[in-house]
Amino acid sequence: MSRDIIYCAAGNRVLIVCGIIGVCQREKLVLGEPIGSFLKKALQRLEYRGYDSVGFAVIDKDRRITLRKKKGKLAEIENILGFDAFDGVVGIAHTRWATHGEPSDRNAHPHIDCNGCVVVIHNGTLQNYQELKELLISRGHLLRSDTDTELIAHIIEEKIREGLTPLEALRETVKTIKGAYAFLAYICKEPDKIFFAKNVSPIVIGLGNGFNMIASDIPAMISHTKRVIVVEDGEMGYISPDTIYIEKDNNTPIDPMSRVITVDWTPEMIDKGGYPHYMAKEIYEQPIAIRSTLAGLPDQITDEILRILLRARRIYIAGAGTSYHAAMVIDFMMRNIVDLDSRSFISSEYLSTLRSLDDNDVFIAVSQSGETIDTLMAMRRAKSMNAKVIAVTNVLGSTIAREADYKIYMRAGPEIGVAATKTFATEVITGAYIVEKLCLVRGIECSQLSKEIRISPSITELIINKYFKEMESLSKILKEARNMYFLGRGSTLPISYEGALKVKEISYIHAEAYPAGESKHGPIALVEPGFPVVFTIFDDEYGELIINNIEEMKARGAYTIIAASENLERQLKLANKPIALPTMRTPVASAPYVAIHQMLAYNLAVSRGYDPDKPRNLAKTVTVE
Numbered sequence: 173m174s175r176d177i178i179y180c181a182a183g184n185r186v187l188i189v190c191g192i193i194g195v196c197q198r199e200k201l202v203l204g205e206p207i208g209s210f211l212k213k214a215l216q217r218l219e220y221r222g223y224d225s226v227g228f229a230v231i232d233k234d235r236r237i238t239l240r241k242k243k244g245k246l247a248e249i250e251n252i253l254g255f256d257a258f259d260g261v262v263g264i265a266h267t268r269w270a271t272h273g274e275p276s277d278r279n280a281h282p283h284i285d286c287n288g289c290v291v292v293i294h295n296g297t298l299q300n301y302q303e304l305k306e307l308l309i310s311r312g313h314l315l316r317s318d319t320d321t322e323l324i325a326h327i328i329e330e331k332i333r334e335g336l337t338p339l340e341a342l343r344e345t346v347k348t349i350k351g352a353y354a355f356l357a358y359i360c361k362e363p364d365k366i367f368f369a370k371n372v373s374p375i376v377i378g379l380g381n382g383f384n385m386i387a388s389d390i391p392a393m394i395s396h397t398k399r400v401i402v403v404e405d406g407e408m409g410y411i412s413p414d415t416i417y418i419e420k421d422n423n424t425p426i427d428p429m430s431r432v433i434t435v436d437w438t439p440e441m442i443d444k445g446g447y448p449h450y451m452a453k454e455i456y457e458q459p460i461a462i463r464s465t466l467a468g469l470p471d472q473i474t475d476e477i478l479r480i481l482l483r484a485r486r487i488y489i490a491g492a493g494t495s496y497h498a499a500m501v502i503d504f505m506m507r508n509i510v511d512l513d514s515r516s517f518i519s520s521e522y523l524s525t526l527r528s529l530d531d532n533d534v535f536i537a538v539s540q541s542g543e544t545i546d547t548l549m550a551m552r553r554a555k556s557m558n559a560k561v562i563a564v565t566n567v568l569g570s571t572i573a574r575e576a577d578y579k580i581y582m583r584a585g586p587e588i589g590v591a592a593t594k595t596f597a598t599e600v601i602t603g604a605y606i607v608e609k610l611c612l613v614r615g616i617e618c619s620q621l622s623k624e625i626r627i628s629p630s631i632t633e634l635i636i637n638k639y640f641k642e643m644e645s646l647s648k649i650l651k652e653a654r655n656m657y658f659l660g661r662g663s664t665l666p667i668s669y670e671g672a673l674k675v676k677e678i679s680y681i682h683a684e685a686y687p688a689g690e691s692k693h694g695p696i697a698l699v700e701p702g703f704p705v706v707f708t709i710f711d712d713e714y715g716e717l718i719i720n721n722i723e724e725m726k727a728r729g730a731y732t733i734i735a736a737s738e739n740l741e742r743q744l745k746l747a748n749k750p751i752a753l754p755t756m757r758t759p760v761a762s763a764p765y766v767a768i769h770q771m772l773a774y775n776l777a778v779s780r781g782y783d784p785d786k787p788r789n790l791a792k793t794v795t796v797e
């Protein structure tokens with residue numbers, strides 16, 4: 173996962189994701205298909221990197237440039253863009269995950285300079301975007317979009333206008349921009365080449381016979397070559413049909429052939445970066461998703477947001493499915509740590525829950541996609557009653573973000589697996605970060621919370637690496653189960669609901685969660701020898717209370733699986749399957765600890781022969797009420 177990291181101003185690691193692809197061929201059809209068709213297929217393999225807008229440019233042998241781009245998912249707009257109709261000798265294409273400038277036709281890539289002689293696509297974020305923009309505008313450049321990428325085209329144009337060669341212009345441009353970038357530039361002065369430069373964002377060159385390619389990731393090129401060169405930070409150069417030129421800082425050429433590696437992946441695996449399923453990949457992406465999200469929060473959690481939360485008569489926090497479970501964790505922290513009057517509810521219950529709100533109330537919409545209709549309708553109802561609305565989402569420019577008064581973006585990167593994983597963790601961490609800030613304003617002691625927020629990425633990494641295999645073997649023990657319980661108390665109730673949802677939605681075992689104290693009032697009637705019961709326990713005031721609930725389940729022969737802080741030895745001793753986790757004392761633990769439930773559900777699905785990525789009857793984003 174490390175190839176998608178930048179260091180933001182605060183020195184934190186941040187994840188940035190778009191998909192870029194470029195190809196130069198000696199003549200038409202060397203690839204065995206029109207260059208437009210190749211570009212389209214390459215984007216399909218890069219779409220997991222971002223899919224809010226798409227574009228390409230094809231240059232034919234007479235240097236005519238055809239540029240097409242549009243907002244939307246590739247599958248929805250590929251016919252409108254007409255990829256297959258275009259052949260040529262040079263082609264570049266891009267699938268976007270918006271960072272600068274909302275998804276729109278004008279912000280889609282490629283971007284051009286004033287005269288259309290420089291065409292650029294880019295994956296990354298320029299940190300000196302604002303000053304460069306003002307400088308270029310003051311020098312009379314015509315900017316057509318809100319993107320940082322377009323600035324690169326105009327800077328190259330400036331350098332060419334000063335009489336530099338395209339390679340010299342590339343060098344000077346790289347000296348001018350700051351941040352993360354992997355960009356490709358077609359410069360009409362040298363029409364058989366694609367120029368490139370890399371800092372942090374990934375670039376890989378693919379070697380061919382009569383053609384060469386360059387892309388964000390290997391999947392885009394694997395259909396035509398397995399021989400690749402991974403470009404390193406600070407390197408730049410160009411490809412042409414028969415040449416690959418790479419140089420490092422101060423113009424030192426590198427022998428590209430000494431860097432060629434051969435890839436031996438199956439096509440299926442490639443789409444998932446070497447993982448068998450998107451869900452597995454996204455489980456492993458959680459540490460960086462959390463780090464990236466944390467890096468992006470300081471600028472977004474403004475004093476104004478903190479003020480309206482602290483002055484609120486009541487705070488309503490709504491979400492659906494996994495996002496509702498994250499809303500429960502945020503609600504628990506607001507009530508129990510900051511002592512605010514908050515309540516979480518399932519979005520689709522908005523009619524009965526949102527009664528007589530006014531501008532003294534705050535509504536927080538939690539939604540990774542930002543498109544879930546239940547949460548949108550709940551938000552609109554709160555807004556119609558003048559409540560102040562905050563959106564916590566993972567998708568820039570999504571409907572819920574657009575309609576909210578305040579937007580807080582997570583940076584989990586695209587989540588393709590239908591079962592939400594990394595976005596639960598980033599939603600919990602976003603809520604914890606807000607609660608930490610509220611404590612600091614109110615002078616409430618929160619050092620343990622702060623510590624656990626900062627260590628949560630490394631704890632998550634540790635838990636995943638230590639327990640993935642164990643959850644695989646546990647799933648083999650449980651795979652014939654027809655029912656399961658996930659039990660918690662207080663702080664561990666939300667994560668228990670999330671565990672039950674994950675098992676239900678991808679392994680189709682009926683799993684139920686409820687407060688452990690409720691067992692003796694009915695649910696325990698279902699328990700018989702071997703009945704799997706998963707307990708989750710943090711090292712907090714509920715850790716002792718739950719012991720009786722474990723005992724009563726054991727007395728009926730339940731198979732107890734206990735995921736608990738490692739210092740809770742008495743509790744862990746009661747387990748048929750103890751899972752000792754790094755000690756955590758605050759609800760932040762929900763983010764790292766949920767990996768256990770995700771990995772159990774994932775392996776249960778696989779061991780029962782189901783595809784965890786394409787669960788039946790479910791869609792990633794639910795846009796119907």
Ligand code: AGP
Pocket residue numbers: 492493494495538539540541542543544547590591592593677791792793794
């Ligand atoms: C969770 O794994 C499911 N995909 C589903 O419950 C999901 O959490 C729910 O539809 C909410 O989606 P959102 O976060 O995009 O609003």
